[in-house]
Amino acid sequence: MTNRVCRLKSRPFGMSTRENFEIADEPMPTPGPGEFRVKVHAVSLDPAMRGWMAEGRSYVQPVALGDVMRAYAAGIVEESNHEAFRPGDAVMGLFGVQEHAVSDGTFVHKIDPAQAPMERWVGGLGMPGWTAYFGTMEILHPEAGQTLVVSAASGAVGSLVGQIGKLRGATVIGIAGGAEKCRYVTEELGFDAAIDYKAEDVEKRLVELAPDRVHMYFENVGGKIGNAVMHRMATFGRVAVCGLISSYNETDPAKVGYDAGAQRSILVNRLKIQGFIVFDFAKQMREAIGHLGKWHAEGKLKMREDVREGGVDAFPEALNMLYTGENFGKLVLKL
Amino acid sequence: MTNRVCRLKSRPFGMSTRENFEIADEPMPTPGPGEFRVKVHAVSLDPAMRGWMAEGRSYVQPVALGDVMRAYAAGIVEESNHEAFRPGDAVMGLFGVQEHAVSDGTFVHKIDPAQAPMERWVGGLGMPGWTAYFGTMEILHPEAGQTLVVSAASGAVGSLVGQIGKLRGATVIGIAGGAEKCRYVTEELGFDAAIDYKAEDVEKRLVELAPDRVHMYFENVGGKIGNAVMHRMATFGRVAVCGLISSYNETDPAKVGYDAGAQRSILVNRLKIQGFIVFDFAKQMREAIGHLGKWHAEGKLKMREDVREGGVDAFPEALNMLYTGENFGKLVLKL
Missing domain, CATH: 3.40.50.720 (NAD(P)-binding Rossmann-like Domain)
Structure with a gap:
């Protein structure tokens, strides 16, 4: 029972490379009181990630060296000590580039896999x-x-x-x-x-x-x-x-x-x-979710995902596709 | 009875020089029906003038080659066929770099020389x-x-x-x-x-x-x-x-x-x-004029003018003071 994790090892100059990351098997994390563990299925690869890896002022704190690489992801709750998130629930949140993530529910949303696949919930519907x-x-x-x-x-x-x-x-x-x-x-x-x-x-x-x-x-x-x-x-x-x-x-x-x-x-x-x-429009999030969901259900918004295989280990190379324009549609890493 | 006039002769590359202008005595202009003639006392020298001399898209048409150099100015009506503007009235408007200007009243405002000197009406109060x-x-x-x-x-x-x-x-x-x-x-x-x-x-x-x-x-x-x-x-x-x-x-x-x-x-x-x-705020002009006049009268807004002598002929050199930072306060050419 291990967890494959991608951590930030050093800050990139120019495009990031595999050497900027440490990818290894770690012990499976255990949710504490009020926490739950998610099996991550789809990791979102976003242009903003390059900024998160850099030092210096930005709209969020940079990822600290040694920390799990920050990422939005979608997955299924597999074990829970949290009242609102139960095993089997599909969720999206800042779970990072790893196979399993423990969360206390902060900034975690429930999603409906019947309405759209996991990768779309970190894409056009996310x-x-x-x-x-x-x-x-x-x-x-x-x-x-x-x-x-x-x-x-x-x-x-x-x-x-x-x-x-x-x-x-x-x-x-x-x-x-x-x-x-x-x-x-x-x-x-x-x-x-x-x-x-x-x-x-x-x-x-x-x-x-x-x-x-x-x-x-x-x-x-x-x-x-x-x-x-x-x-x-x-x-x-x-x-x-x-x-x-x-x-x-x-x-x-x-x-x-x-x-x-x-x-x-x-x-x-x-x-x-x-x-x-x-996040500047956090107060209007319900409105956005409502409109996007409605337009999507009506077939008025087409969405396309570019889903890459290869697990956590494929993260460094997959990320750079964003900057070279190699991807075609929302780039998602499937775990 | 002549009128000293500064016309744009050629478009400058970099800072304008005397060679870009034609300064000469011309016949005194005569106001037609509905027009009046102003004796110009204070010509405003503005950073925007550099843009007016250049070709290419801007928020106003460039000054055409051969035209009187565009300028805001303040002066006194000396002869009039216009009902609203009578001889002796103090006015400000786009009179150009010349000693006497004929106008039909478009964009001309009356000013009160008792409240502030001419140069201030093309400056902080203008x-x-x-x-x-x-x-x-x-x-x-x-x-x-x-x-x-x-x-x-x-x-x-x-x-x-x-x-x-x-x-x-x-x-x-x-x-x-x-x-x-x-x-x-x-x-x-x-x-x-x-x-x-x-x-x-x-x-x-x-x-x-x-x-x-x-x-x-x-x-x-x-x-x-x-x-x-x-x-x-x-x-x-x-x-x-x-x-x-x-x-x-x-x-x-x-x-x-x-x-x-x-x-x-x-x-x-x-x-x-x-x-x-x-001009983007033309609808709120009354509000601006009201506030500025009130604050000025109450001594809450200090204004400083840098008045240059030398008449129309001094225009080319005086203008460049704006770009070298040589002026100190609102730069005005006194005629």
Whole structure:
């Protein structure tokens, strides 16, 4: 009876590697009074993980060296001394990259495996879905007839941003890497257009696709793509800054940030830019869960997961797929 | 009977020079039906002028080559075919850099020379004052106990931003160039502290002066100073982007923009950043004029003008004082 665990051994410079982690069998943890143990089935791999591994100020404490790598995950309660969580309950929470996790129930939600599979509960119906919902509804405020651009458009968050924008009547342009992802967002998700940033000049394509400029930008990536969209913003445009994934592993500071034209656009176009994380909207969580669940049940929100096998040991390599764009859909590690 | 006029001859690259302007005597203009002629007394020199001279998208049309250089100015009506504006009336408006201007009254306001001198009506009681008022009250929303930082703190806008912040109970730190300007904002304007960007490390000083970080930043300058403040923003901080004067004449694009740390701060600290110009708040203009006039009359708002002599011919050199920081107080050209 052992537990396979991935701990953070050292802080990465640039992209993390296997050497930054210690993966080993440890004794099976035992839940104390008021605690329960979860058998983890699906570990969510999120862009934010790179930030959690870094030292320095962020919106959460960094993972301490020697600690279990932080991760959202879904699983089944297997043993419990907690009244509200009973063996057999399906749950999601911050269980970390490990096969079994002990929890006191803090920030743990029950999920319904009959409604959607485990991997979707850490994807479109979980944190990434809520993130898309709040950023779109509370910051961008989509208006019919206006143009919404989203980067990382085929990803866990981006794919929902675009679909929610469409539900609200906006014209939606997705930016994604490669013809297959572009085809997916237009043909399967119903976006109005897609730009393949690996093959096309993003700014030039925006001039063609959105001659009246961009009213809303959901920023997931930053870097060159972010600058290109910023240059094309419309007067009184809104920008929701959810992620800057292109910069997380960038070791050359000259390659990140907003360039002269992007900064000037803030002033000239009188933009409203707002950075956010999902917890900033904790009070409206019920509303998000309700809307997403309803739209999903009605078939109005399509969700796609990219489920990787290989257990805890596959974590370091799987994580980096997010930064190279190798994944296609919400990246989940199956245990 | 001639009129000395400054026209835009060519578009500057970097800082404008005398060669970009044509200054000459022209025939005295005659007001047509519904028009009046103003003898201009005080021409406002504003950082925005650099943008008006440039081609390319901005919030207003650029000044066309051959046109009178656009400028706010105050003067006295000397001849009129307009019912509402009679000879002897003191007025302010977009009269341009010239000794006499003909107007149909569009965007012209009457002013009261008994309440304040001409130069103040194009300064703290005019456009720069309204700008400070809206950016501070409508975007930064000063709260008692929070820290407000303003760059170009001794300038026309910045000096009022800080004083309004103090009136609202905020702790105010001004950033200015040189010991004399720093002494002015603390000793005469009542700011809590000043940072001399010419002699001190802005970011290091902010760590000392605002250990709880910066809740509000009124951005007038951009560049290195802007980045330094952005790095020190607090969670849920607000940034009002009013100007980016350090970048207006910068010909090296690598030296402007928000750097990696500034961009990251938007996300990590969940900042709200808003670019604005005074006309975005046109509906609340009465409110601004009322408050500023009242506070000024009560002695709660100190205003300082830097009045330059030399007439229309002195315009090109006087303008550049804004970008070198040579002026001290609202820069006005006396005709």
